[in-house]
Amino acid sequence: MEKLILEVxxxxxxxHVLTVRDALTDLKGVDEVYASSTWKQVLISYDPAKVxxxxxxxxxxxxxxPVGEGExxxxxxxxxxxxxxxxxxxxxxxxxxxxxxxxxxxxxxxY
Amino acid sequence: MSRYIATRxxxxxxxxxxxxxxxxxxxxxxxxxxxxxxxPNTAYYLPVMYGMLGAEVSTLGQIxxxxxxxxxxxxxxxxxxxxxxxxxxxxxxxxxxxLAAEAIEAIRFVYGEQPEPYPGLELAGATxxxxxxxxxxxxADGHLNGPIDDIQLRSWGIQLVDGRMPGFAAIIGAAHSxxxxxxxxxxxxxxxxxxxLTGNVNGRxxxxxxxxxxxEIGYDTYIVPFGRxxxxxxxxxxxxxxxxxxxxxxxxxxxxxxxxxxxxRVFAFGLALGEVDDLKYATxxxxxxxGFPVIADTIIPEILPTGVTxxxxxxxxxxxEIEGKTxxxxxxxxxxxxxxxxxxxxxxxxxxxxxxxxxxxxxxxVRRADMRVEFGGKNxxxxxxxxxxxxxxVEDGKIELIGPGFEEIEEGGYMNMGIVVEVAGRxxxxxxxxxxxxxxxxxxxxxxxIQHIGQRxxxxxxxxxxxxxKGLTLKHFGDILYARxxxxxxxxxxxxxxxxxxxxxxxxEWLEKARAAYDERNVRIGAMTDESVxxxxxxxxxxxxxxxxVCVVSPQRLGLCGAYNWLDCKASFQIxxxxxxxPIRKGQCLDPVKGYFVGVNDYAKSGSHGSVEMVxxxxxxxxxxxxxxxxxxxxxxxxxxxxxxxxSREDTSMTPAGMTFSTLAGMAGGGLQTPGVMGIGKFYIIxxxxxxxxxxxxxxxxxxxxxxxxxxEQLKQVAEREGDPDLIDKIADERICTDVEGLLKHLQExxxxxxxxESLL
Numbered sequence: 074m075e076k077l078i079l080e081v082x083x084x085x086x087x088x089h090v091l092t093v094r095d096a097l098t099d100l101k102g103v104d105e106v107y108a109s110s111t112w113k114q115v116l117i118s119y120d121p122a123k124v125x126x127x128x129x130x131x132x133x134x135x136x137x138x139p140v141g142e143g144e145x146x147x148x149x150x151x152x153x154x155x156x157x158x159x160x161x162x163x164x165x166x167x168x169x170x171x172x173x174x175x176x177x178x179x180x181x182x183x184y
Numbered sequence: 185m186s187r188y189i190a191t192r193x194x195x196x197x198x199x200x201x202x203x204x205x206x207x208x209x210x211x212x213x214x215x216x217x218x219x220x221x222x223x224p225n226t227a228y229y230l231p232v233m234y235g236m237l238g239a240e241v242s243t244l245g246q247i248x249x250x251x252x253x254x255x256x257x258x259x260x261x262x263x264x265x266x267x268x269x270x271x272x273x274x275x276x277x278x279x280x281x282x283l284a285a286e287a288i289e290a291i292r293f294v295y296g297e298q299p300e301p302y303p304g305l306e307l308a309g310a311t312x313x314x315x316x317x318x319x320x321x322x323x324a325d326g327h328l329n330g331p332i333d334d335i336q337l338r339s340w341g342i343q344l345v346d347g348r349m350p351g352f353a354a355i356i357g358a359a360h361s362x363x364x365x366x367x368x369x370x371x372x373x374x375x376x377x378x379x380x381l382t383g384n385v386n387g388r389x390x391x392x393x394x395x396x397x398x399x400e401i402g403y404d405t406y407i408v409p410f411g412r413x414x415x416x417x418x419x420x421x422x423x424x425x426x427x428x429x430x431x432x433x434x435x436x437x438x439x440x441x442x443x444x445x446x447x448x449r450v451f452a453f454g455l456a457l458g459e460v461d462d463l464k465y466a467t468x469x470x471x472x473x474x475g476f477p478v479i480a481d482t483i484i485p486e487i488l489p490t491g492v493t494x495x496x497x498x499x500x501x502x503x504x505e506i507e508g509k510t511x512x513x514x515x516x517x518x519x520x521x522x523x524x525x526x527x528x529x530x531x532x533x534x535x536x537x538x539x540x541x542x543x544x545x546x547x548x549x550v551r552r553a554d555m556r557v558e559f560g561g562k563n564x565x566x567x568x569x570x571x572x573x574x575x576x577x578v579e580d581g582k583i584e585l586i587g588p589g590f591e592e593i594e595e596g597g598y599m600n601m602g603i604v605v606e607v608a609g610r611x612x613x614x615x616x617x618x619x620x621x622x623x624x625x626x627x628x629x630x631x632x633x634i635q636h637i638g639q640r641x642x643x644x645x646x647x648x649x650x651x652x653x654k655g656l657t658l659k660h661f662g663d664i665l666y667a668r669x670x671x672x673x674x675x676x677x678x679x680x681x682x683x684x685x686x687x688x689x690x691x692x693e694w695l696e697k698a699r700a701a702y703d704e705r706n707v708r709i710g711a712m713t714d715e716s717v718x719x720x721x722x723x724x725x726x727x728x729x730x731x732x733x734v735c736v737v738s739p740q741r742l743g744l745c746g747a748y749n750w751l752d753c754k755a756s757f758q759i760x761x762x763x764x765x766x767p768i769r770k771g772q773c774l775d776p777v778k779g780y781f782v783g784v785n786d787y788a789k790s791g792s793h794g795s796v797e798m799v800x801x802x803x804x805x806x807x808x809x810x811x812x813x814x815x816x817x818x819x820x821x822x823x824x825x826x827x828x829x830x831x832s833r834e835d836t837s838m839t840p841a842g843m844t845f846s847t848l849a850g851m852a853g854g855g856l857q858t859p860g861v862m863g864i865g866k867f868y869i870i871x872x873x874x875x876x877x878x879x880x881x882x883x884x885x886x887x888x889x890x891x892x893x894x895x896x897e898q899l900k901q902v903a904e905r906e907g908d909p910d911l912i913d914k915i916a917d918e919r920i921c922t923d924v925e926g927l928l929k930h931l932q933e934x935x936x937x938x939x940x941x942e943s944l945l
Binding site: 085086087088090091094106107108109110111145146147148149150151 | 195196198199200201202203255258259260261263357383384385386387412413414415459460461462463464
């Protein structure tokens with residue numbers, strides 16, 4: 074058995090892990106799979122006589138998880154002035170504590 | 185605030201919103217924007233979207249603006265160099281994660297991918313909503329639970345408010361080992377904490393671990409498997425949101441109130457087992473807004489300052505570093521920490537028996553194949569009898585097994601047994617005997633491996649092989665009863681002794697005595713009327729959930745939850761004089777037909793904080809009693825039929841009112857007084873004081889068929905009492921019709937008396 078570690082940047086959550094594992098464990102020659110959504114890596118034990126790394130990578134790509142490509146999509150990018158643009162668009166940020174919060178907190182809260 | 189957590193949560197949120205957006209576009213392209221979308225059996229649409237934004241989403245197209253809102257809540261990743269407080273951004277992103285996750289699950293329902301298939305799994309407990317009829321999922325070959333329906337939420341309501349169920353835990357991931365998984369679950373069950381299972385680590389979920397270890401999962405055992413990925417944790421947030429909507433009387437869009445309600449009233453926490461990825465961080469950030477802390481059994485950064493939650497926000501308690509020789513000891517410490525962090529107060533009565541014990545085992549089923557021995561049922565008889573005795577006659581703690589144990593009985597065999605509990609106490613009253621006797625069912629059922637059904641001389645008890653292998657004997661029944669009666673009823677019971685009788689002659693002798701006592705009690709309870717007592721009782725147990733609701737319980741009108749009758753309330757008052765059940769002096773009777781009493785009105789006004797002025801005890805059309813949300817059934821006027829329909833919370837079908845139980849419940853609950861709509865306990869239907877002001881039982885034109893089956897004998901007697909023995913056949917049910925036209929046709933064909941009665945409106 075040989076071991077292979079592949080970087081899969083788009084595997085950021087455990088529902089992806091289920092798909093990745095389903096795809097790889099169906100592959101003949103693959104013995105063990107450890108897919109980590111935390112590290113976005115897949116560790117594969119395989120029999121080189123039965124399956125080649127290229128085939129493993131292709132299987133991953135076909136399942137929607139290309140090796141070493143792509144990244145976790147970030148919809149909101151920081152602007153050049155290093156200021157979070159959402160503070161402008163939300164516009165309702167205030168440092169004043171809302172009266173309802175005060176009413177509802179403390180030992181004699183109504184909620 | 186941890187920059188690491190903020191970065192990962194914000195990254196996870198960005199990713200899941202992008203993924204939800206892609207899935208939605210695909211779904212709209214394939215199915216169309218008008219394609220209906222819903223979670224089964226809930227009146228609260230997609231509950232997080234409804235609760236937080238007030239959005240009544242019912243089509244795919246309506247999810248688009250929700251995702252736009254979720255995008256607006258997203259933030260960029262924290263700067264590598266400039267460190268600032270990130271809590272606000274993280275919480276925003278957490279909320280957008282929840283909105284995106286709910287969108288994804290809704291789309292999965294559209295494609296029939298929810299509830300998640302799980303071949304071979306049989307869930308313990310009623311999960312009818314996930315059947316192919318209304319769940320849309322592939323149910324035939326086993327499936328996980330998916331979202332909890334409104335019916336179950338309500339039936340758990342009373343347990344959540346009376347403290348039997350202190351809160352819920354959402355477990356995400358997989359435990360260190362199968363043994364650890366079982367140990368954690370058992371610790372939670374011991375404390376009666378409702379447990380939701382989600383997520384996986386390397387494709388392995390705690391659900392897989394529990395199934396492999398043969399742990400029964402489902403509603404009945406308080407263990408609900410949502411799904412094997414973190415996205416399904418949204419169902420926990422939906423459950424929490426609906427708690428506020430159902431019991432707190434809040435409306436969709438009151439996000440601030442709903443979140444605060446959860447922070448202060450719903451004792452929940454998240455438990456992340458195994459490695460934590462971006463989406464798990466993002467989801468944790470979402471539940472933080474509800475005031476729920478998250479505890480991880482791995483090394484992660486912590487968020488210790490308080491504020492959003494009551495105590496710490498995120499706690500790391502690495503499994504390998506927990507002190508303890510066994511997995512069980514470690515699990516106990518981990519669960520204890522979770523409870524401390526959330527600030528849940530739990531009182532556990534230690535029951536000295538060799539099997540796990542807790543209310544979470546009450547619904548456990550012992551199947552014939554797993555059974556060591558049974559008492560009662562088809563082949564034998566079991567009875568239970570609790571009686572009050574003089575102090576001198578009761579030796580506290582004496583537990584006797586009189587006759588042979590079951591050791592000689594072949595495996596899967598049966599035998600007769602009697603449980604006789606003798607109690608003494610200065611505050612004990614003869615009237616409390618049946619109240620305490622009924623507790624035997626709950627107390628005995630709490631042991632893992634014992635199944636108890638029925639009461640009195642129709643009790644049916646099974647003991648599993650596993651329990652016997654662990655050393656459970658008949659004498660342990662006595663240990664359970666002794667510990668629980670002292671623990672739960674210590675203020676009225678000073679001494680308890682238990683006889684477990686299997687010796688045939690003595691068994692026959694005590695059975696005779698027990699039956700004589702049952703008859704005497706029946707006569708006494710039957711003679712107890714609203715007129716024969718001076719005091720009714722209040723029940724404000726549910727005010728922790730529905731602040732303005734007050735139940736008034738009289739001998740002939742039990743609480744709407746069905747769990748508290750007048751005697752229960754009286755006993756409860758004796759046990760805890762400052763508790764939720766207070767005597768209400770009836771005072772002057774202003775109207776005996778409608779049931780207006782000066783004392784009741786005064787109490788309703790003060791108890792409801794002024795939101796209710798008057799309560800008619802016996803009318804639905806004028807100042808009806810309010811409801812919290814735990815009602816067993818809902819009554820509603822059907823003007824066209826000049827009568828009422830009664831829908832059981834177990835009935836998921838459509839009703840002639842054009843609404844299902846779930847939708848109706850929104851009108852009846854939350855402490856609102858709505859003439860023509862009322863939540864009631866099912867045994868109120870057979871009471872002589874059942875809405876006499878509006879015509880009584882003859883006004884019932886439609887009822888869920890489950891009543892006709894479960895209460896056949898009692899309903900027959902009511903029909904005879906009303907002078908119309910065929911009345912039950914004249915009442916329609918969901919098998920006959922689910923619309924007004926069909927109802928009227930049926931009533932006319934059968935000649936239902938409501939049609940010729942005085943007009944209701």
